[in-house]
Amino acid sequence: MPHRRFAAVVVALLLCLLAHQLLVDVVADHSDGFEGTLGHLGPRTSAQVQTIAARDLAVRVLGEKNADLFQLLVDQGIKPAGKDAFRLKKIGDNKVLVTGSSGVAAAWGLHYYLTRYCDCHVSWEGAQLRLPKSLPDVDEMVASNDRFRYYQNVCTAGYSSTWWQWPQWEKNIDWMALNGINLALAFHAQEAVWQRVYLKMNLSRAEIDQHFGGPAFLPWARMGNIRGWGGPLTSSWHEFTVKLQHSILKRMRELGMIPVLPAFAGHVPRDFIRVFPNASVKLVQPWNNFEDAYCCPYALEPTDPLFQVVGEEFLKTYIGEFGTDNMYNCDSFNENNPHSGDSDYLRNTGKAIFSAMSRADPDAIWLMQGWLFVHSDHFWSNERVKAFVTSVPIGKMIVLDLQSEQFPRYKKFESYYGQPFIWCMLHNFGGTLGMFGSSGIINERVFEARLMNGSTMIGTGLTPEGINQNYVIYELMNEMALAKRPVKLDDWFANYAIRRYGVADDSTRIAWQELGSTVYNYNDTRNIRGHYVITRRPSLKIEPWYWYDLKDFLRIWRNFVTVSNETASSELFKHDIVDLSRQALQITADFIYEDIRQAYKLQNVTLLQSASKQLLSLYEDLEEILASSPDFLLGRWLESAKSVASSDVERANFEFNARNQITLWGPKGEIVDYANKQWSGVVKDYFGPRWARYLVELCRSLMNHEALDSTRVRQIIFNEIELPFSYANKSYPTEPTGDSIKIAMRIYNKWSSLWK
Secondary structure (H helix, E strand, C coil): CHHHHHHHHHHHHHHHHHHCCCCCCCCCCCCCCCHHHHCCCCCCCCHHHHHHHHHHHHHHHHCHHHHCCEEEEECHHHCCCCCCEEEEEEECCCEEEEEECCHHHHHHHHHHHHHHCCCCEECCCCEECCCCCCCCCCEEEEECCCCEEEECCCCHHHHCCCCCCHHHHHHHHHHHHHCCCCEEECCCCHHHHHHHHHHHCCCCHHHHHCCCCCHHHHHHHHCCCECCCCCCCCHHHHHHHHHHHHHHHHHHHHCCCEEEEECCCCEECCCHHHHCCCCCEEECCCCCCCCCCCECCEEECCCCHHHHHHHHHHHHHHHHHHCCCCEEECCCCCCCCCCCCCHHHHHHHHHHHHHHHHHHCCCCEEEEECHHHHHCCCCCCHHHHHHHHCCCCCCCEEEEECCCCCCCCCCCCHHHHCCCEEEEECCCCCCCCCCCCEHHHHHHHHHHHHHCCCCCEEEEEECCCCCCCCHHHHHHHHHCCCCCCCCCHHHHHHHHHHHHHCCCCHHHHHHHHHHHHCCCECCCCCCCCCCCHHHCCCCCCCCCCCCCCHHHHHHHHHHHHCCCHHHHCCHHHHHHHHHHHHHHHHHHHHHHHHHHHHHHHHCCHHHHHHHHHHHHHHHHHHHHHHHCCHHHEHHHHHHHHHHCCCCHHHHHHHHHHHHHHCCCCCCCCCCCCCCCCCCECHHHHHHHHHHHHHHHHHHHHHHCCCCCCHHHHHHHHHHHHHHHHHHCCCCCCCCCCCCHHHHHHHHHHHHHHHHC
């Protein structure tokens, strides 16, 4: 019988493992720049294949006519030790030769020329690619500062790319290459592989279905935070992700990128113990108050020899399907702590996790997100961190210092006690909207980290939970991979306006300079996530705050709505004026909210009714301005979710996933509004109605001279608005309506007086 045969294999492997020495001596000397351990990492395709891939990228980005102005070549011989490089040289009458050390480097060189020499711009929202008739002369050799440029957070697959099909992924990979990204997560299809492994281990499909989350919640199911919520996953979903992953990996490898694949973190289905009753498992700690039906899978103890069996089986199966580039991500303790803080236990745990990787791939490198050291700062003392990260050979683990711009840990942990790390800008949580960034910190600390005594920094990275917001701060961060010294931020932000719009009048350049010195110059450590009245569940206990002078923002807003017609004709400017007006209305709502709180405190019904009317009017204006841009439409998110479904049942479930994630985030609003989106449709049917209902109850309590029963009101809002929104199937527009410039001007004229 299959079960007995597999069990016999497991027993044999366990006996071998018990006899095998799992502990690995730590190599302390990294004076070779990690070439001894990381030297095997790099492009696996030929220079010819990478050259073709880079040329094809140029055609997709520039169009065939303009792409013919550039000759892209890959010559690995120009690469300095451990670095990427590109050379730009004007040849002939009007052609530029771009020679890169890899396909990525060649694409990076093209982007460098387009931005530095031609004032062009390529972003998530679109591109501005007006080339001069005569291409500027150039003869320049440029080398990267570090070995790696890393991209993505494990959560990005939930908050941004959940529903992407190949066209979106192709565009995303092009953008990655243009920005020199040579190391990136590639996490698709791991559930399809896990299903094969678990079925082979004699778990049933029903047991597996209770373990996997739905598409919008997969990152947190993968990290053991939840189980089953939003599921089950269908065979068609597995087939879709396998096919997509093959396309993603093929293109990344053609360009010379290193894909980071998933490894076994230790989380297994609850029914794992039915098959292996003697397995050493512990329930994962409850996460964000999720009830038992959806929380707490089992964590298989890394020190249990069975961990090696499961980990090796998964990775060999995954590699068998997709191949490997020897880099694996594994986060065993994301927002849940090890059950023991004993240094020996943590050391043996790290050794066992790495051993499961290296048994399947002797050249394995463990890439670990360092979020656990920020989130559970109280647990991860210096002694414990040292025991954990030095449990594997130096250079066999790379730590992503995940939020270096706000909560760096590389200094506290002495460059991770010799392990290489990547300086990462996290920046965004939940994919939420709200103008924010730390330009001053980015412009200084990246350089400081490279130059500090004993630094083991080997790269820079972007690790946002969600993208498609605040693009300017990501462009600045990407430049830190090449900049040899801090940039002059005033000049940089002014030039950003020119590149982004193709032309920028004085008011626009000044506005961007002021944005750079105010909104995008945050240097505090307080929690700024989602402290906006318009997107928070109604309450009188919200505390909005700002790190910049609001009068400065009003002036910036005025400069945007009074730009020249030439600047205003840019599609990217239209995106930005919608975003800026959204931010302005967000701030205005906070002003009105203070009037609401004051009215309630003074028991002034007339003032409360007046302020309530203002807030609801503001929601109408917010809905109108958002509806005028294709980038702020709920309909696009929902339709993309439904478009990957293969049946009516799956379509309904995917729409539920998409709706629930951006609102309640869980069956009972466990992390309600964490991933909120200020999109047309959500504003009209979710955020606005919540406040309208709350204000009715607030006014009623004043008129009846009764204290507001906040618990009762919260339940009313949950039952009447929040929960129904998750299960609704109303269709929303996927195309914009209205003139963004005119709407922004009207809104400015209507609301700016409240700022004085």
